[in-house]
Amino acid sequence: MSAAYGVLVVDKPTGCTSHDVVSRARRARGLRRVGHAGTLDPDASGVLVLGFGPATRLLGYLSGADKDYDTTIVLGASTTTDDAAGEAVARADASGLDLGAVGEAAARLTGDILQRPSAVSAVKVSGKRAYERVRSGEDVVLEPRPVHVERFEVLELAPVNEDRSLVAVRAHVTCSSGTYVRALARDLGADLGVGGHVQVLRRTRSGAFTESEAVGLDAMADAPLVAPAVAARRSLPSADVPPGDAALIRQGVQLAWPGPDMPVVALLCGDDLVALAHCSDGRLRYLAVFPPS
Secondary structure, three states, X not given: OOOOOEEEXXXXXXXXXXXXXXXXHHHHHOOOOEEEOOOOOOOOEEEEEEEEHHHHHHHHHHOOXXXXXXXXXXXXXXXXXXXXXXXXXXXXXXXXXXXXXXXXXXXXXXXXXXXXXXOOOOOEEOOEEHHHHHHOOOOOOOOOEEEEEEEEEEEEEEEOOOOOOOXXXXXXXXXXXXXXXXXXXXXXXXHHOOXXXXXXXXXXXXOOEEHHHOEOXXXXXXXXXXXXHHHHHHHOOEEEOOHHHHHHHHOXXXXXOOOOOEEEEEEEEXXXXXXXXXXXXXXXXXXXXXXXX
């Protein structure tokens, strides 16, 4: 039997927003309380983690996990949005590039770096999304922010057009939450002096959840949900509590914590997720409490 509420890994197709998927999931399962853990651009596909019912309280803690992407980057052209949906703003001949040179440039964009998000992004500027400001005619330049790129591996180069002035780069990226692959493509092209943008982007992993377990939109109504306890155990540090303590936690009673300080720990009782807690100075502070599943 599937959980009454929980997490579902969806394979988002291109051409729809993450919010579109949430809206369709609400209709498919007859629930209003549905959310997602990390936006995917409309032109990107792949892993989108949904939470149903009280499991939406988990999503903020799942969205901060690192992610894997497969991408195709076109070198030799820059666009207004750093992807294929934007208008071309500059062209340069990329025919002289080889796998070694592109790989070395990608290596310079790994590790702890400062990245300026694309202007057409969901980053909020004074309470309004950057892309909304751009679409209303504002000139938006976002401040660089620290991100971590664990892996930016160049797999293959291939010419796009007959004169080979445009080159398609197939690559794999493993990065921290908040990293923009579009910005990596832009910065890769800038480093090589030819410009670049993302042509294809697919998220293959979000934290503990991979594309191998993702279901299509048509399967959302009947697909079994991952139980909150299972999702929490896969994604966060966890500790087991006895039934008596579980009852007290659900009543809001602050209990002693014998372990080390931890920013977040999942408290479980058997197959039940009881709470997420912040642990410091030998005490538990509850971040979210969950009903029995």
